[in-house]
Amino acid sequence: MTTPINTQNTSLLNGGNLLNNKWINRFLRSRWYPGIIQWPTLLIFMLIMFQLVLGPDSAHDNFGTAMTWVLWWPVLPIIFLFLGRFWCAICPFATINDLVQKFVGNNRPVPKFLKKYGIWIIDALFILITWSDHVFGVVENPLGSGILMLTLTTSVIASGSFFERRTFCRYVCFLGGLSGNYARTGMLSLRGTPEICATCTIAACYKGTDQSAPCPLFEFPKTMTSSANCVLCAECIKGCPNDSIQLTLRPPTKELWFIRKPKMEEAFLSAVIMGIVFVQNVTMLEVWTGMLNWLEQVTGTTNYAITFSITFAIAIIIPVALLGLTSWIAGKFNKTSLIENFTRFGYAIIALDVAAHIAHNLFHLLAEGKSIFYTALGLLGMEAHGASPAILSMGEIQALQFGLIALGFLGSLYTAYRISKSINPNGKIWSTFVPYAALMVLLTIMNVVLFTLPMAMRM
């Protein structure tokens, strides 16, 4: 059962249907949307690919590196927070998928194993790619970044060639898992109107019509309770003959308060992301060299793949183990199993994940942001030697980082409280909540400590 929405007379900022605004309505229903954003994005992506593979081999001269790791990657979680998975609607990989599918698509059904283990596969790929980045130096090597992009391109071409809709985006894309989790904190929500959808038998939103494509991510707005797999492509808005679709604003993290069918793999991913943020921060800190030397002495090898893998594993295990321990302690009070608590409360970490992820990348965006402009000048044969790439000073960036971490902490804390409340309607709310509150405090302190230390650049 979907939550009833009555937005006809509500203000847009207070849960009203944004589609009641004629400009938003026209724009989303236009045949130009999302193509008008999608195609220029694809062209820019081609230029980025060209630069990564055939452009300057030094990362700090490469426009592709700057666009990918200083602009796109840092901006991505910010987009998720404000617009949910909108990026996925205009993602160049998805566009390539659709293009290939249009001409040679076999439209075979999604393999069953992908449906069953999709998110675990995404979890594994996300961990693998982050690990590879550190061991093989993907970010600081334009060709390495190019190979990553080409691998993704090949994957979507294969998926679009043989499987229906955007199988890759829904079940394989490592970014999709991250996006899905982050989009739950997003401030935009697209849903069907329960009263209208209840009488609908044609399911145009899911199957598509002559004027609209079927939902590319296999969602059915009639029963949809999560924004994790809604990319805001507006095909359902265009296709619904009953004008049932509503697009509303909601407070950040609201969806996390009422996860109806929590999944272990999604809760696990939220803890893993926290670990990955730790490792991303740690390896950019000046203390990292000392830690590496110590690890080399302990393990007796200078092989970076080994020493980093140990660090990586520890960094990922820490938040997973902490969540597990907290769930075990909470289980003593709410008489719920460790697994169930882990699965339910793992979602509470997502707010802090998003905040830490944005805060980490804010450094790259604001301390190296002008490198996008400088490398673009390089494309035109001009140079900007000696110029600072910083948009803001380190002090200002750190203030923003701590502000974000504080917001993330409050979001996670409140989410944990709401989850406690929703699963303990008859009491024991506080005894369940307190262990998780302590966990959020601990994770926040760890983040704050990491953000106080100086970081290295990507460019």
Next chain:
Amino acid sequence: MNRMMRRNTAVLLITAILLLMPTAALADGGGNGNTVTANGFQIELVFKEPVTVGENEFHIQITDSMGMPVTDAEVEVSAMPAEGMSAHDETSEMEMPTEAPSVGVMTSNNSMDGMDMATEAPTTGVMRPNEPAAQEHGEEALTIMLEPTAELGEYAGEMHFETSGEWMFNVHFTINGETTAVDFPIEIARTLGLNYAVLAGFLGINGTVIATAAFLKRKPVVVRK
């Protein structure tokens, strides 16, 4: 439909042009040799092959003012990207020419007039914020000691360059306690063989996938809605 086809064709054409047109970012290959006179010595830097990214064999020929080969020198060479050094106009007193070789005479403690390049890895300033912490993340100079060869006055070594572009090659040698240093700006040519091989590999795989899909599409498949 036709309009859609034309649009898609245009996109594909632009994509193909972008992928196939030769890159404007290719650097020119540098010359094989360079000679400079400093402190009464003539120093010649000769690379065995045009300098490229990767391993490069080279030798230094040192002759004195009489044209006699200098056989008892301790020769050390260091190199780093010229861009990293040009940034020092913001952060240090070092001044580095970018066009012509430069010379200097070191004092006994190995610090050269106004220069410190060989003994201390300068920070890179290009595209770094004006923060002390960030400036510490500099690119380190590559430094090697050269071995005398069978040829009198000749010292040889190998240097591995990670990236193409302008590099500053600093040669400093000590004879009778006096150190002489010279700089050779060099241009390291870009080799794109691997890049094109990667691109061709992916194009081949993608082409095969698309061709296979097009072939299989002829056979009807069940589409589950």
